[in-house]
Amino acid sequence: MSGVSFEGIRKVYDDGTVAVKGLDLTIKDGEFLVLVGPSGCGKSTTLRMLAGLEDLTEGSIKIGEATVDHLPARARGLGMVFQSYALYPHMSVQDNLTFGLRMLAKTERPDPPEMKRMVQETASMLGIDDILEKRPRDLSGGQRQRVALGRALIRKPKVILMDEPLSNLDAKLRNQMRVELRRLHDELGFTTVYVTHDQVEAMTLADRIAVMKDGELQQHCPPLEAYHQPANTFVASFLGTPAMNLIEGQAEAGVFTSNGLSFPLPDHLSDCTGKGTFGIRPENVKVLKSNAMEAEIRGVERLGSESVYHLNVGGTDIKALWHRSGEEAWDAEKGGWPEENMFISFNDPSALWFSA
């Protein structure tokens, strides 16, 4: 297994649109990197450039120590799982797995018993040894997904690339597969470059995430770090559901004022001045009984273990999250905060300030 490094890679399509604007990113050997961002942010293009399916306009890509800028895809020794699984419909599961191997030159093709062993090993690892003779169209979504993964893993590639592999599965199966993917990665330790637009997958799977927007890298760090210290408002709003509250306004002398709303900044932000955006995650919004900002409740989404309160404070919409284990659970029995005259405060160490 080997690491991957992108050095200043740029991708300009024939019609002039710039998909990736100078991306620099290194992925350590055995690391699980998740490229995440809204659709059209260049994450898939980056993945395809790494895979060799798209040509590189500028910059260089290294797999391990070898630069692979213009190498054809087949020369890069990678494994890839597609969103649509891209299983060969006219081949059995076994043939799908061994197709790549069977097509190697005679000198490098593993002899039949060896190939049998590799199939057995991969199949048992992915729990698909009972469906080896079946055709892809007779398989369930989950099974197809595992076969696609098996096909990528069987050749012991340097890096495994995954392009939104779970997006075609139903919610329950998706969670199950996420856990299993993570388990496989930890067990086999292959370097993985995983592309998704689902920030939940990013948070749960990634050793490190790279958030992208309009072809530019926003932040590259472990998921929780990005969650708690987002580099900019985009990363902040992108990660976490419900999304972080972001209020643009003016801060001087420890007081933040936005149209119709003003409140004292928490201590660690008291010296911020000038225009900027104040951010606080809904779960960190403190709900008090009195002497704080009056909040009018617009709606409540009760999800059982937690509830999302849509509030309006001085004309600005704010979301607050009640969680069962929250220590100031006012009405624990009724499961949630009172319905009227609620007061909130933003005085929390996790609040953030983004200067404009």
Next chain:
Amino acid sequence: MAPAKSSLSIILTLLVLSAGCLSDSLDDSGVTSTEEVSGNLVIWSTYESDSKEEEAFLDSVSAWQKIHPEVEVEVTSKPFYQAVQAYKIAALGGEAPDLMRFSNDQLGSIAPVRDRGNPLLEDLRPWLTPAQRSVWDPIALESMRYDDALMAIPVSQDCVSLFFNRALFDEAGINYPDENWTTADFLSAAQDMTFGEQVGLSIPTKDPFRWFSLNSGYGGSLFTANGEANLDGNGSADALRFWLDLELKHEIVPTGTNVETMKQQFLSGKAAMIIDGPWHWPTYTAARLDVGQALLPIVEETGLRMSPMVGYKGWAVSKQSPNKESAISLALYLSSSEVVKYAALETMTMPVLSNLYDDPDIHSDVALRGFIAQARLGFPAPTSKGMSAIYDILPTAIENSYVGEMSTQAALTAANQELKEEMR
């Protein structure tokens, strides 16, 4: 079930190879039938749409309609090459037209058909008095008969004769062909005028119809007096040899010439002589070609003049037609001398009425006179099963001799054998 290929398009039998000596004209005979005529008539015409012949024909029909206002005539034009097949199918289905014009070898193909014992065409003998019959050239009338029955009222005749390009002859300093031209003069003239792009003679070598003229010149005849097959009779093999050598040995006639390319070469002044019929004459004169017509030459070896097969056309009435009175009245009118004469002068179609043979107006037209003279020297195309079979068998003999597979004698003997079987 509809034909095999979903977009099976056309059985356009463009028999460019064997155009044959067929043409069309209008004709009439002295007396209209005395019966009162009624009901409506359906005529299938095979004239080329919007052509001069079609105009002449339609004018005559409307003229007849003025005389018989109570009869309503509906003319449908049919593509010529599918006419026989379309007629047979329609007749077998009870939807045949009342009146249609056929050539005698077309009659040879329709006459033998029997649908539950009934022929498709009306036997016209009971309809005509001997006086009415006497207006036509007896040979023409005879050619309209099949197994004794009179299938149609003759209206025109046609045969090939020698066409030559006067300008090319002058250029080569050879005097024009005349009555006592022999095949030797014919060959040497053709050879002298073959150089560069120009050819002395252009004929569709594989066309049996034109070869018949040479065959009779060599003393050959398709059938013996009492009607047996006689393709390999005296002189036929030599005739075929001479005919093929015009292309194979003397290399005068360009390879693969067919009627269409022969016409094209003559029109573009690349052929000094061709053997063609009056139906193409207007095209040549219209192209302001200095074209002359002469009798076919006399065969050197036998001293006999080449005599072409004369094809006849006539108006036939369907047996199933409910109003034969008006059909025959119209047919007689269309083959009456006034209509035929108009057609002869307008569209070069040769009449078959005896009185028109020496008609001064017709004689005033040099070409017409020449064609009639040639026709008088021709022999009538027999309307019989044998004749249709010849058109089916003879090409095989010609092609075998052409590619050298067989000698002309062997080929013609084999053909004759096959013809005997076919006629059994």
Next chain:
Amino acid sequence: MKYFFWIILAVFLLPVVSAQSLDVQSDSSAAGFKRVRVSVEIESFSGNGSLEFHVSETFHSAVVIIQGQAGEMTQPQVGEWYDDCWTSNNSGLNWTEIHRDENGQAHAFYSSPQILSIRCDLTGISQSKEDNLSVRLFDENQELDRIDTAIIALTADVLPPPPDSSPVLFAIGSIALTIIALFGYLRWKDRKSMNRHGLAFVLPAFLALVLLSFYPVAYGMVLSFTDAHEESIGDEEYNGLENYLDVFTSGGFLRVLFFTLVWTFTNVIFHVGIGGALAMLLQQKVRGKLAYRTLLLLPWAIPSYISVLVWKGMFHPEGLVNVLLGTETDFFSGVTEAQTMVILVNIWLGVPFMMMSISGALQSIPEDLHEAAKVEGVSDWARLRHITIPLLKPTVVPLALMGFIWTFNMFNVIFLLTNGGPQLWFGEPGGTDILITYVYDVAFVKGELGLAAAWSVVIFIMLMAFSWAYTKGSKATEAAV
């Protein structure tokens, strides 16, 4: 024209002879349609003369009477000439056909002056109103006697019976009923499952198909067991497998079958091959794809008869093909040349349809299949062989079968181009004849309908066997996608 001469002659030379008597009877229904039988008895006539018939004041016909021997004049039998006349010298006890000269002019000969009877069926007599007939006897110089009578032809014209459409009605009716009954049974059989709705959907199409084509096909098959011929339609008798025996033992059978198979397989292989190649080329990112596709589709759009005729002109010895190839081949006289020509022209006609069908199938192969293979290290060639072609099979396999059936029965390309090609074998199919063009010759040129029907049934069985084997074969090998 000859008898005019006699009449004038008769008028001048007529010696005065004792008065003769003339007796005329007419029979309106003895002589057939539009004919009246007129028998004339002439007593004590001597020397030469003529007997004239005039119908409603217009000259009809005449019989020349000569005293003496007949000489070598012919006596055409009844029905051989345009009309019939007889003579008798025992006042009608027995009649002999009258003599006619080479122009067909009737001559009555008699030796001694006693009763001479002449009987003629006069043609062209109206059957709707009475005409007056005037029979005039002339001797060599003047008219002797004349009798006027009225005649009318009473036999009616017998129109052939219209083709009875009852068998057709019966066939269509019965087949419609059987189909409906069959569908009813099938629906009852599937009553439990949802499948029965399908039958209702399929019925209209099936009914239309069978209604129009069942009777003709059945008629054709029945005909193949009879000695049906153009000259005896309607009165054909059953002749067992004689036609089929003729088909299989006919001279050119193996030759024409061989060329038909060569014709069909070469055509289908090139149609699918070139069509597939073009489809794949057009699959790549290439500019002007619409223009290419439209141009390459023209042979399918242009009516095939015009394009085939143009090809015929171009394959002429001085045609464009020979000019381009620098050859002077006469493609119409050599067998192999003619066969190559007809196949090339049909390939030109058939490629566009296959190209379109295959490019449709190509487009349904998702792009990421190829990308997955590329990443897996599979070469272009291996991708073509292991992914593209196998995935095209479910479309190309049935397409090729339809192509096979259409080309096997493709009639008009060969008919228009060579009409069966160089005819080098007497009474056998020509060089480029395939089964269907030969069937046309047998049916419409030779008129042997029974034999042609047998040939058609043989074609039908061959095609059916091939298609059945083909579908069975392809089902087995087809990667069940």
Next chain:
Amino acid sequence: MSEDLSSSELPQTDLARRWYIPYEMELMRRGAILVILICLPMFWIASLRGDGWQTIAMGLAGGLLAVWALQQKNRDIMLVSSALILFSGLMQAFFALEVKVAAIDVWYSTITVALGGGGLWVLSSPHMSRWLSSRLELEEAERGLARNNKLSPRWKAATTHAILLHFVVIVLVPIIWIIDVAFSPGQSASGELGISDWTITHFDAVLSGSDFWTWGLNSVIVSIGTTMVGLMLAIPAGYAFSRYKFSGHGIMMFSLLLVQMFPGIIILVPYFMVMKTLGLLNTSLGLILAYSVTALPFCVWMLKGWFDTIPRELEEAAALDGCTTFSTFWRIILPLSLPAIAVTALFSFLAAWNEFLLALVFNTDSSMYTLPVGLASYISEASARWGDFAAMSLIVSLPVVLLFIFFQKSLIQGLSSGSVKG
């Protein structure tokens, strides 16, 4: 021939050198295959002309040798084979100049000389020889890879265009001939190609022809009628065959093909009798029914293939919210199948638009003629009015071409009834 020329002794990381294959190699391989392909017809033409086939054999040998040499990366043999191809082209040109230069010789020589010469020129480049003896520097390999990615798509496009143009020329030659005859004066067909004075007299003659418009109208009615009736019959049948496995399913599908197998020629008379009994003679309806039945087998098969590819879940979903079979079909399946319907429509339209035989036989009176029958009346045994004939043929084929251009996209997509979609 496998692509992978990697030799194992290069260090693992030096992927560029291990994998780099100059795109010229690929080009030369395709060039060699092209030479082999063009030699085959040339043998036939040489046999037709009777002149020596040695030069062609030389070209073929060169092609085969080149393919083998490229496999073995053997530079000397590659040089020899390129020389052989080049020389064969020159020899062919030389012989042709001596006897008679024909277009085919020019074509053969240009291609062989270009490919042979190109091969030699490529092999002579130092970069190539270094690569062949695998003495290539790493950066040079990487630059080579970059060049490959930039240039090879262009070369591929160029070769694709070249091949497509070849086929376009072959397709267009007869059509150019028809256009030439249609626009040049006179009614002759076998005149020289090339139009001296363009005239549209033929088009005027055709369009102002007495019954062109009646024929045209009849043709339009019949063709559109056939498309309508054809679809009305084929769509439900196709849907039923695709969705329901009712008993007799297989036999009925096969019997659809069966009907096409019986030669139509022989059964014209009984078919005429059927039409007469049903009173369909001399009617457009008669032709419409006849042509729909002709086109039915292909249309049903096509639509079934297409409906197979539509996943059943859609229908099940529609059935859940209470749609009857018919409304599901009408509201869900039909809109999805417009491309396939477009194809069957075009196919039925064409089956009716160009058909001649049935039109001639069934419609005996000329007011009911369709265009193909009218077209045939231009050819009589006395003389063929080629000019008008060509002009009318172009007019007849124009609507079909326009139809295709407009429905191009959905037509192609319609045909993609492959079983992989969904």
